[in-house]
Amino acid sequence: MPSPRPSGATAARSRITAEYVAGCDGAHSRVRSELGLTFRGHPYPQEWLLADVLLDWDLREDAAHAFFRPDGLPAIFFPMRGHRWRLTLPFAGSRDGQAPRLEEIQRLADERAPRPVTVSDPTWLATFRCHRRSASAYRRGRVLLAGDAVHIHTPAGGQGMNTGIMDAHNLGWKLALVASGRAPSALLDSYGTERRPVAEDVLRLTHALVRYGSTSHPVKRLARDIVVPALGRSTAIQRRAARRISHVYVAYPPGPLGRQDRGRGAPGAGQRMPDIQVRAGGLATTLHGVLRQGRHVLVVPPAHEANVLSDSALRPFRAHVDVFTGGVRKPVLVRPDGHVAARGRARQHARDNRLSDRPVRRTGWSAVRPAAYAVRAASTARTTDSAASTAMTAFRHAMPGRYRRAAAAWKSRATGL
Numbered sequence: 064m065p066s067p068r069p070s071g072a073t074a075a076r077s078r079i080t081a082e083y084v085a086g087c088d089g090a091h092s093r094v095r096s097e098l099g100l101t102f103r104g105h106p107y108p109q110e111w112l113l114a115d116v117l118l119d120w121d122l123r124e125d126a127a128h129a130f131f132r133p134d135g136l137p138a139i140f141f142p143m144r145g146h147r148w149r150l151t152l153p154f155a156g157s158r159d160g161q162a163p164r165l166e167e168i169q170r171l172a173d174e175r176a177p178r179p180v181t182v183s184d185p186t187w188l189a190t191f192r193c194h195r196r197s198a199s200a201y202r203r204g205r206v207l208l209a210g211d212a213v214h215i216h217t218p219a220g221g222q223g224m225n226t227g228i229m230d231a232h233n234l235g236w237k238l239a240l241v242a243s244g245r246a247p248s249a250l251l252d253s254y255g256t257e258r259r260p261v262a263e264d265v266l267r268l269t270h271a272l273v274r275y276g277s278t279s280h281p282v283k284r285l286a287r288d289i290v291v292p293a294l295g296r297s298t299a300i301q302r303r304a305a306r307r308i309s310h311v312y313v314a315y316p317p318g319p320l321g322r323q324d325r326g327r328g329a330p331g332a333g334q335r336m337p338d339i340q341v342r343a344g345g346l347a348t349t350l351h352g353v354l355r356q357g358r359h360v361l362v363v364p365p366a367h368e369a370n371v372l373s374d375s376a377l378r379p380f381r382a383h384v385d386v387f388t389g390g391v392r393k394p395v396l397v398r399p400d401g402h403v404a405a406r407g408r409a410r411q412h413a414r415d416n417r418l419s420d421r422p423v424r425r426t427g428w429s430a431v432r433p434a435a436y437a438v439r440a441a442s443t444a445r446t447t448d449s450a451a452s453t454a455m456t457a458f459r460h461a462m463p464g465r466y467r468r469a470a471a472a473w474k475s476r477a478t479g480l
């Protein structure tokens with residue numbers, strides 16, 4: 064939850080000097096305003112109320128319940144632990160930010176829920192105003208923004224925290240490489256390029272949820288009230304919705320930091336790698352545990368381990384990549400934030416030889432090699448202004464046919480910031 068801003072009276076002040084600043088200072092971000100960035104978007108009308116309460120009613124506790132009145136005033140009940148519920152009441156008038164009393168929550172619940180419900184024992188009563196906004200840039204020089212400082216939206220779907228955490232995850236490893244001098248600062252541009260589309264998607268989805276949840280248009284209401292419950296009964300759709308709202312679905316587009324491949328099945332390049340069991344030496348652990356070290360991880364099938372480890376092509380990258388065996392059919396290079404950078408192929412292609420002056424062995428590693436160049440570009444290139452351009456050179460050598468399309472897509476995303 065957003066915390067109150069520190070007041071001038073209580074906040075301790077000290078001066079520090081830092082090479083980089085990550086502004087994670089919430090919706091009212093001072094860092095954003097010091098940068099002079101605009102926070103484009105719009106407010107939603109009226110204030111919303113929130114109450115964490117006990118409920119006495121006859122509905123299931125293992126499901127969220129949303130009630131939509133014909134006049135467009137909804138009430139949403141989310142189950143929490145210990146028989147508690149979070150009750151959200153959008154469009155509850157204007158009250159100058161004054162927190163509601165339990166009696167008001169009871170009255171609104173009576174008005175908006177179509178069945179008897181008694182609220183009691185509140186642990187949190189709040190009022191807030193919703194906005195849909197995003198900052199005009201994620202980075203300005205050595206200052207970066209993350210979380211609510213760079214995007215805000217309604218709590219529909221409860222996605223604000225995950226979006227901010229994933230911003231931090233995406234930014235953290237890049238900032239670590241750049242701040243320690245192991246990568247040029249151009250690597251930081253990929254942060255906004257990758258994260259902005261995710262945040263824009265969240266803004267679109269949360270806006271759509273509010274619009275359809277509060278429509279008073281009779282035809283739209285009818286469609287919503289028939290279609291949504293029908294779709295909601297499908298397990299496939301439930302699974303898809305859960306993946307989208309939990310952000311497990313987030314995939315970064317191919318580019319210098321994620322090499323596209325033609326392989327089938329998930330996870331593909333850019334997608335999130337699940338937390339599989341992995342092993343190195345005698346150590347058995349999980350991939351997500353290993354990724355906490357903040358380094359790239361190459362997961363190889365156990366049968367390929369010896370070949371990969373003895374492959375001289377791997378040597379230049381060993382300082383930057385940890386190698387583990389795991390239940391994968393092909394080698395998979397995983398970024399420190401858990402997204403796939405590249406997958407190997409079972410069959411080798413002659414053009415992979417262009418990256419090496421020695422014959423490619425049938426280990427599957429060679430297909431990962433171009434992406435490893437990208438890792439090296441991201442982690443070691445100092446002579447060039449742009450890690451991206453170094454990585455793209457490797458990418459072009461590896462995949463001449465696709466280079467032009469990928470480069471054009473990358474460029475349009477980068478310039479679309």
Ligand SMILES: Cc1cc2nc3c(=O)[nH]c(=O)nc-3n(C[C@H](O)[C@H](O)[C@H](O)COP(=O)(O)OP(=O)(O)OC[C@H]3O[C@@H](n4cnc5c(N)ncnc54)[C@H](O)[C@@H]3O)c2cc1C
Nearest residue numbers: 064065066067088089093210211218221222223224225227
């Ligand atoms: C009512 C409500 C319900 C929500 N429900 C959900 C939900 O169910 N699920 C979900 O995922 N998200 C939810 N969200 C959104 C979620 O709370 C935010 O997206 C998330 O807290 C953003 O995290 P943040 O770290 O970017 O910003 P914040 O949580 O706002 O943290 C910013 C921090 O910066 C500090 N700060 C600010 N200015 C300064 C300064 N000048 N100097 C020093 N420190 C400063 C603040 O004190 C604070 O600690 C909800 C939001 C609201 C308003």
